[in-house]
Amino acid sequence: MSQAEILTYLTGLFKEPKVRILVEGPTLCGKTTTILKALESSGRQYIHLTVAQLFIDPNVQTMSILDKFITNGYLIFLDDIDTIFPLKDPDFVLIQRFFSRKPNVIAATRDKNEIHPFASRYFRDVFIMEQPPTKLQSENIAHVTFDDIGGAQKAKDTVMMMASWSVLNAKKISSWGLKPPSGAILYGPPGTGKTLLAKAAANACHCSFFSIAIPDLLRCLVGESEKRLTRTFEIARANAPSIVFIDEVQALFGRRAERRGDSNRLVVQLLAQLDLSSKNGTVFCLAATNAIEAVDPxxxxxxxxxxxxxxxxxxxxxxxxxxxxVCQKIKHENDVDENRNEIARLTEGMTASDINGICQKAAIAAMMDGRDKLALEDIKNEIKNEAFKRFRTGKKISVAKPKEC
Structure with missing residues (x-):
């Protein structure tokens, strides 16, 4: 069954008095998202649980609390049930006894053959989800262009040159006996526009754009992080030309002395994917960090x-x-355009994100004051407010002052 068909069917089943359903499918196929959407559409109250949240230390009190929810008509959604009912782990007797008597349980698993036979017998209906069309997983970046990024011209030019040579001119580079560039790292303080640069480059090169979220990899079970990383690059290659973006790359791919065991495996996997990208071209990896010195050499x-x-x-x-x-998208008085240099001088040491936030807040203040347009004085007042807040909290405006022209 397709994801859409399962969503429709599950929504109907979740409205029934007794629900015992198992959804099986590979990592990244959308099991959890589909189940949660169906639960919302059904109108039933529910609790979404993972092994990390509940079943690390099962006890009678925990089961008693769950029992009250089930008695009151709640549906219990057990995510990654193969970690709760592992095939060879005998330490699940309390959970088995509890769920063998209870209705209204939904579960998701990568492979029903990895869970204990009890769990397989318990569920009345089993639905198998396939990997959805990979093109759907590419982010929509059609609205992001280099024109949306103020300043940073040197960074724009370099990113565009590297990306275009990798994904658009790979054959020409190969004809010279060279390997296309496989990746580049953007580094700088938070709020300087590194993510926007990556998206704008993908849009300019007419590439699919895939981002890897470090928190998602950190939440994965042992072995799943590498699979998710590999799967993302596989999807990118299937939708080439593509750009894969990894934010806060130092969090998982830092220096060896500071890494955990799972991070070491991820570095090996990432290196393999980058080497493969340099052979094939068509997939370019951009990473971002605010601590380049922490990245594994x-x-x-x-x-x-x-x-x-x-x-x-x-x-x-x-x-x-x-x-x-920023201001070309906001209704503003002529004095804003006429005094951009003054605003720039008043925002020394601030990032693009800081300046955008100041202009947005100033515009909201002007609107609440009953005026039709943003004025220079509104921006100056907001700059003063921001400076005072930073002084009061002890927050530094910048990590390094740029040279003024």
Whole structure:
């Protein structure tokens, strides 16, 4: 059954008095999302549980609380049930006794053959989900262009050059006996536009865009992180030309002395995927970090993340351009355009994200004050408010001051 068909069918089943359903499918096939959507559509109250939340230390009190919810008509959704009822783990007697007497349980698993026979017998209906069409997993970046990013011209040019040579000119590079670039790292303080640069490059090169969220990898079970990482690159290759983006890359791919065992396995897997990308072209990997010194040097070798691109705090000219880009989408008085240089000088040490936030808050204040347009004075007042907040909290405006032009 397709994901849409299962969603429709599950919504109907969840309305029945007694529900015992198992949904089986590979990682990233959308099991959890489909079940949660069906639960919302059914109107039933429910509890979404994972092994990490509940079953690490099962006890009578926990089961008593669950029993009250089930008695009151709640549906219990057990995610990753293969970790709750593992095939060879005998330490599930209390849970088995509890659920053998209870209705209204839904579960998701990668493979029903990995769970204890009790769990397989318990569920009345089993639905198998296939991997959905991979093109659907590409993010929509059609609305992001380099024109939406103020300043950072050198970073824009370098990112665009690297990405275009990798995914658009791979054959030409190969004809010279060279390998296309496989990746680059963007580094700089938070809020300088690294993610936007990656999306704008993908849009400009007419590429599919896939992002890898470090928190998702950290939440994975042992062995699943590598599978998810590999699967993302497989999907990217299936939808080539593609750009894969990894934010906060240092969190998982830091220096060896600071890594855990699972991080070591991920580094090996990432290196393998980058090497494969350099052979095939058509897939380019962009990573972002605010601590380039913390990234494993092995990732910075030729054929991997071979270009390190600085996205620094904006200069005076950059900040002036950022004000222009931000305010062109907001109704504003002429004095804003006429005094962009003054605004830029007042925001020394701030990032593009800071300046955008100031202009947005100033516009909201002007609107609440009953005026039709944003004025220079509104922005200056908000800059003062921001400076005071930073002074009061002890927050530094910048990690390094740019050279003013």
């Amino acid at each position: 092995a990732l910075l070798q030729p054929g991997r993340f071979e270009e390190v691109i600085e996205v620094s705090l904006p200069s005076l000219e950059d900040r002036e351009d950022i004000v222009r880009v």
